[in-house]
Amino acid sequence: MLQTASPNNPLSYIDPQPDSPWQTYLSQVERVLPYLGPLSRWAETLRRPKRALIVDVPIEMDDGTVRHFEGFRVQHNLSRGPGKGGVRYHPQVTLEEVMALAAWMTVKNAAVGLPFGGAKGGIRVEPGELSHKELERLTRRYTSEIGIIIGPQQDIPAPDVNTNPQIMAWMMDTYSMNIGGTATGVVTGKPVQLGGSLGRVKATGRGVFVTGREAARRINLPLEGARVAVQGFGNVGATAAELFAHAGARVVAVQDHTGAVLHAPGLDVPALQAHVQAHGGVAGFEAAQPIAREDFWDVPCDILIPAALEGQITEARARRTAARLVLEGANGPTLPGADDIMAERGVLVVPDVICNAGGVTVSYFEWVQDFSSFFWSEDEINARLDKILGGAFAHIWDTADRLKITLRTAAFVVACERVLQARAERGLYP
Incomplete structure (x- = not known):
């Protein structure tokens, strides 16, 4: 149930359900607060999505009827760069779930050191019940609806549960047609022949x-x-x-x-x-x-x-x-x-x-390659991935050892410090 913040509900404008993904995320944030020092002044930033979009996705089915599906795109935090996160098609997708997934993307990108904020999207649908053409129409209409907040420098979707390179190709094509030019960098996880990266699938x-x-x-x-x-x-x-x-x-x-x-x-x-x-x-x-x-x-x-x-x-x-x-x-x-x-x-x-940050890391490689129109071999991709994840893991391990905390809390300490430092340095506008 959506509601305004109050002293009795300080964590968010949404009343989280027990054991829900959003409640889990908020509990994880609470555990990191004692380690943030002066940056804790900005901690409320972590508890609130920057932007949440709910869209109606009507499509004509193969039998001529019209069905409506509910879609979401949430940008949790953009302090460190454009939003980055997947799109899932699942019958249990909710706003609360997408909020949590976007927030975890904020933490994930910061923990690994990628120049992205956190975002996530989804449609409440059982994709297995749709034909190939119905799935294409659903994807293209959803892309058009969220097109007001996505873009290569604004928010870059990617595959997630029940989505794949073909769906990313439809998203890229729809966005490109709407702006009047090819924009390969608007999504990642695309087919290789459309600007996708080798090594992304695995x-x-x-x-x-x-x-x-x-x-x-x-x-x-x-x-x-x-x-x-x-x-x-x-x-x-x-x-x-x-x-x-x-x-x-x-x-x-x-x-x-x-x-x-x-x-x-x-x-x-x-x-x-x-x-x-x-x-x-x-x-x-x-x-x-x-x-x-x-x-x-x-x-x-x-x-x-x-x-x-x-x-x-x-x-x-x-x-x-x-x-x-x-x-x-x-x-x-x-x-x-x-x-x-x-x-x-x-x-x-x-x-x-x-x-599980390997996917978004290679998505970052894909995004960079699309901007430069210069593509790396799969061996180069895997070597870069191993180096980045190995270094990020070592830093988080050392943080956990120094502070005597779990790896999860250590990852949140590393990530939240980076996010809140960016928030503090950018300041508030206006």
């Missing part, structure tokens, strides 16, 4: 692997033979599983929206990827044992990768997991209470704002 999953490798080294957890459980086997989870398996780890369990499968000696990841491509999910994979979805959280493992949606690791699940290392491939998968439980149990959590 970048988020690669970032999970890179930060996971660095974290494992610091806690003396060898990747060779390590047992890995992955929740979510889309682009992020599947890529992370592939890279960990290539490094000698055993991917023992995978869960997605269709079910969960287990194979203690280690799943054949390429075969599972082929099965998912053919059947739409992991259910029915014959080279593994099916298990109940909730039993996934009891699987003996060393590394747990939640790479689905937010709010998956509850307090109960945090008590049950046997993992030594949790790598957040998804945005906001761990509730604050669960964070505390895993910290008490000695489980190291690499937070989403650094762990």
Whole structure:
């Protein structure tokens, strides 16, 4: 329920629901305040989106009827640069969720050191129920509606849940037609032939692997033979599983929206990827044992990768997991209470704002390449990604060690200092 700020509601103009993504984000901000020093004067900036747009997206369906969908674009903070963040198509998309995702993008971009602010978008829709042409019409109308606030120097969308390079191509083309000129830099995650970057498709999953490798080294957890459980086997989870398996780890369990499968000696990841491509999910994979979805959280493992949606690791699940290392491939998968439980149990959590930052990092590379019309090889992309994420992780690790705080709070300290310093230096206008 939207409402104005008051002494009884100091955190936001939205009344957050318990355990909602926005409430989770606000709780994370509260934990960082004691470490901000004089910059805490500007802390209210973190609790309020700069701009939130709700749009009606009417389209003509293939049968001639007209349906209306609700779309959102939220710019949380633009102090460090133009907004940056994906667009998701999902039946559970809400303004509150998009606000949180935009805020996490602010933190993520600042934690990695990218010259972007945070933004996010979405449409409340079940995309699987739309035809190809209906999906195109939905995308083009949504792009036209949010066109008043996006642009290569204003806000740059990208793929997220249930969106892909084709949808980014439609967005880029629609925006370009509306301004009367080709603007490849208005979105990232495009097809390569339209100005997309090599290495972008696997970048988020690669970032999970890179930060996971660095974290494992610091806690003396060898990747060779390590047992890995992955929740979510889309682009992020599947890529992370592939890279960990290539490094000698055993991917023992995978869960997605269709079910969960287990194979203690280690799943054949390429075969599972082929099965998912053919059947739409992991259910029915014959080279593994099916298990109940909730039993996934009891699987003996060393590394747990939640790479689905937010709010998956509850307090109960945090008590049950046997993992030594949790790598957040998804945005906001761990509730604050669960964070505390895993910290008490000695489980190291690499937070989403650094762990899954590979995607936005290569999006930054794509944006830069579009401006210069000079493109790098995939090896160059991967080398630059490894260097940036490795350096960002090391800085956050050192901050956590110095302040005796978790990696999540350390990432927020690093990021919020950068955001609020930019806010202070830019001042208020007028």
